[in-house]
Amino acid sequence: xxxxxxxxxxxxxxxMVAVLIGIALYAAPFVTYRAxxxxxxxxxxxxxxxxPTTAFVLVGAAxxxxxxxxxxxxxxxxxxxxxxxxxxxxxCVGLSAGFVTPAGNTFARVSPALGFWLLxxxxxxxxxxxxxxxxxxxxxxxxxxxxxxAAMALLLFSGAWDGLSILKEYATRADSFWSEAxxxxxLAIGSLAAAVAVGLPLGVLCHRxxxxxxxxxxxxxxxxxxxxxxxxGILMVPLxxxxxxxxxxxxxxxxxxxxxxxxxxxxxxxxxxVANTVVGLDHVPAxxxxxxxGMGLSNRQRLFDVELPLALPVxxxxxxxxxxxxxxxxxxxxxxxxxxxxxxxxxxxxxxxIDLVLxxxxxxxxxxxxxxxxxxxxxxxxNGTSQ
Amino acid sequence: MIEIxxxxxxxxxxxxxxxxxxxxxxxxxxxxxxxSGAGKSTLxxxxxxxxEPTSGRVLIDGQDTRSIPEDxxxxxxxxxxxxxxxxxxxxxAQNIATVPRLLGWDRKRIADRIEELxxxxxLDPAEFATKFPHELSGGQQQRVGVARALAxxxxxxxxxxxxxxxDPVIRAKAQDDLLAIQRRLRATIVLVTHDxxxxxxxxxxxxxxxxxxxxxxxxxAELLTRPAEAFVERLVGTADRPFRLLSLAKVEDALExxxxxxxxxxxxxxLYEALSRLMWCGxxxxxxxxxxxxxxxxxxxxxxxxxxxxx
Numbered sequence: 001x002x003x004x005x006x007x008x009x010x011x012x013x014x015x016m017v018a019v020l021i022g023i024a025l026y027a028a029p030f031v032t033y034r035a036x037x038x039x040x041x042x043x044x045x046x047x048x049x050x051x052p053t054t055a056f057v058l059v060g061a062a063x064x065x066x067x068x069x070x071x072x073x074x075x076x077x078x079x080x081x082x083x084x085x086x087x088x089x090x091x092c093v094g095l096s097a098g099f100v101t102p103a104g105n106t107f108a109r110v111s112p113a114l115g116f117w118l119l120x121x122x123x124x125x126x127x128x129x130x131x132x133x134x135x136x137x138x139x140x141x142x143x144x145x146x147x148x149x150a151a152m153a154l155l156l157f158s159g160a161w162d163g164l165s166i167l168k169e170y171a172t173r174a175d176s177f178w179s180e181a182x183x184x185x186x187l188a189i190g191s192l193a194a195a196v197a198v199g200l201p202l203g204v205l206c207h208r209x210x211x212x213x214x215x216x217x218x219x220x221x222x223x224x225x226x227x228x229x230x231x232x233g234i235l236m237v238p239l240x241x242x243x244x245x246x247x248x249x250x251x252x253x254x255x256x257x258x259x260x261x262x263x264x265x266x267x268x269x270x271x272x273x274v275a276n277t278v279v280g281l282d283h284v285p286a287x288x289x290x291x292x293x294g295m296g297l298s299n300r301q302r303l304f305d306v307e308l309p310l311a312l313p314v315x316x317x318x319x320x321x322x323x324x325x326x327x328x329x330x331x332x333x334x335x336x337x338x339x340x341x342x343x344x345x346x347x348x349x350x351x352x353x354i355d356l357v358l359x360x361x362x363x364x365x366x367x368x369x370x371x372x373x374x375x376x377x378x379x380x381x382x383n384g385t386s387q
Numbered sequence: 388m389i390e391i392x393x394x395x396x397x398x399x400x401x402x403x404x405x406x407x408x409x410x411x412x413x414x415x416x417x418x419x420x421x422x423s424g425a426g427k428s429t430l431x432x433x434x435x436x437x438x439e440p441t442s443g444r445v446l447i448d449g450q451d452t453r454s455i456p457e458d459x460x461x462x463x464x465x466x467x468x469x470x471x472x473x474x475x476x477x478x479x480a481q482n483i484a485t486v487p488r489l490l491g492w493d494r495k496r497i498a499d500r501i502e503e504l505x506x507x508x509x510l511d512p513a514e515f516a517t518k519f520p521h522e523l524s525g526g527q528q529q530r531v532g533v534a535r536a537l538a539x540x541x542x543x544x545x546x547x548x549x550x551x552x553x554d555p556v557i558r559a560k561a562q563d564d565l566l567a568i569q570r571r572l573r574a575t576i577v578l579v580t581h582d583x584x585x586x587x588x589x590x591x592x593x594x595x596x597x598x599x600x601x602x603x604x605x606x607x608a609e610l611l612t613r614p615a616e617a618f619v620e621r622l623v624g625t626a627d628r629p630f631r632l633l634s635l636a637k638v639e640d641a642l643e644x645x646x647x648x649x650x651x652x653x654x655x656x657x658l659y660e661a662l663s664r665l666m667w668c669g670x671x672x673x674x675x676x677x678x679x680x681x682x683x684x685x686x687x688x689x690x691x692x693x694x695x696x697x698x
Contacts, residue, residue, distance in 0.1 A: 287469075287470040287472035288472045288473070288474060289472075291466065291468060291471065291472025292474075294435060294437055294468070294472075295466060295489075295536075296457070296458040296460070296462040298458050310475065
């Protein structure tokens with residue numbers, strides 16, 4: 001290998017990561033202690049938050065990562081160091097909860113503070129950078145995602161974090177958390193499935209009947225510009241009217257609740273699905289379509305054997321946009337009683353309980369991230385076979 | 388036998404193909420040649436009904452193509468276009484198998500046919516069958532394109548500028564390959580090109596089109612000796628007309644009795660080649676040998692020149 005693994009000219013991103021680590025270690029609190037869940041917090045530094053030996057281990061580990069970040073160029077070493085850093089700080093923050101909270105006090109809350117978040121950010125940046133530089137293939141990226149998910153699950157289910165405020169919020173709402181999670185995923189993926197079921201044929205129609213294209217895309221474009229809250233509001237009227245019919249009511253259709261949320265998400269999903277289907281089909285090379293016709297493939301055979309497989313990467317890119325968008329937007333559905341993780345976010349805002357907000361927000365972000373990684377891998381895989 | 392009868396195509400006020408009629412004998416190559424926009428491609432695409440004629444009809448062995456369902460008709464007619472339109476998500480074998488699969492051939496028969504065609508085109512089946520089109524060179528893609536069109540043993544092969552995307556060296560080789568395969572399979576081919584050289588090289592008969600009309604239809608030599616219009620004369624070029632003619636004529640056409648010194652030339656070679664040999668070795672005449680190698684007469688410079696003038 002031509003480039004040296006060790007170098008004295010510091011790496012730019014590595015230097016930034018090192019600065020972040022420095023601030024996190026010396027200038028920022030590691031955790032926040034509060035007498036109860038909505039009281040004002042008091043900062044605790046690493047040495048106040050952890051037993052001395054553990055604190056030394058943590059600081060030592062963080063400094064080592066900083067040194068690697070600055071001086072080592074080899075991606076695999078940087079990845080290993082940053083992963084090690086994450087593996088050290090994650091249980092430490094759980095440990096500090098038990099250390100800071102006075103024995104027997106069940107009201108006190110401990111949550112991660114700026115220092116922890118900065119360390120997490122610094123290590124994650126380094127991991128992300130190293131993974132990018134390693135140019136992992138789609139399967140390797142899915143593997144990395146699975147490892148991260150497994151590590152997360154281990155931390156959550158081993159009880160290592162049970163002392164943290166956010167998991168105390170979870171403990172009192174364990175049942176509703178999972179039912180809201182289910183609701184959230186159903187809203188996001190269900191509306192996506194409906195949008196694909198409607199949007200795909202609509203996209204094919206737009207492609208084959210150019211006269212319809214402008215009209216259909218125009219309408220979908222207009223829908224896309226309506227703010228989500230306004231769209232929920234607009235949908236309440238017709239759905240409220242529908243709810244007056246016994247059949248609709250029996251199907252669970254009401255002016256408020258999951259029905260308008262589902263319909264709104266569905267409508268937002270249509271444009272990316274239809275537009276990407278049209279663009280994907282448009283980009284199938286004209287010679288390929290001409291050859292397919294000339295060899296006597298019927299319209300159906302041409303669509304399913306040639307055009308859709310070749311348009312698949314672009315269609316999947318549309319589905320990726322929709323899924324990530326829907327997982328985020330579904331949060332807003334809680335405002336009209338649609339449920340989902342937004343329930344915790346808005347309850348938390350109402351109660352000024354920031355940990356409750358995080359209980360709703362963090363899983364949403366994690367889901368979106370995972371969805372993006374999975375679909376990106378799927379797009380690359382589908383591209384590989386249709387080059 | 389393909390009969391094209393009074394084919395016409397109009398788009399609104401513009402006539403793209405105007406009242407074109409000609410017949411194509413089985414086992415021959417007919418080249419449709421003309422400038423771009425002359426209506427050649429449209430004419431070709433009306434034969435397999437990718438374009439529906441405004442009026443006129445096409446008969447294949449006496450059967451009106453309009454009486455055959457479009458897709459069935461196209462299964463019986465091979466189609467090769469410039470750029471080939473190979474399916475990028477399918478392997479070479481899957482591409483070639485397209486029409487046989489549509490026709491419901493069994494697996495074994497398709498596999499045999501793929502191997503046979505790849506062999507015919509000197510592509511090693513073991514190496515090429517599983518490749519994807521983007522892994523092939525331009526020349527290889529072209530061969531796969533033709534192999535795919537021939538897969539279901541079509542009664543007719545339509546080719547629209549099939550060599551247009553190839554560089555000159557590969558193009559000449561591809562043209563010779565096509566000739567060899569056509570002679571071997573006795574395929575009936577209608578080929579569209581704007582390249583006069585290609586037309587003279589490949590065509591048993593040439594159809595010259597200009598501004599939607601068929602101007603002349605006949606054997607290549609006839610285009611040289613009796614151009615129907617000034618346009619044809621311009622298109623074939625007057626400067627090297629005698630040489631073109633000599634390259635179309637066989638040595639046996641100018642065979643003279645008698646003997647001559649030197650290495651014999653083959654009776655089946657062209658007069659162009661014979662003249663070239665004579666000039667190069669500085670002789671007035673050379674013996675002519677038939678396929679078995681026995682001398683059947685001689686060919687002379689004066690004889691060749693006389694042939695060129697008389698034609």
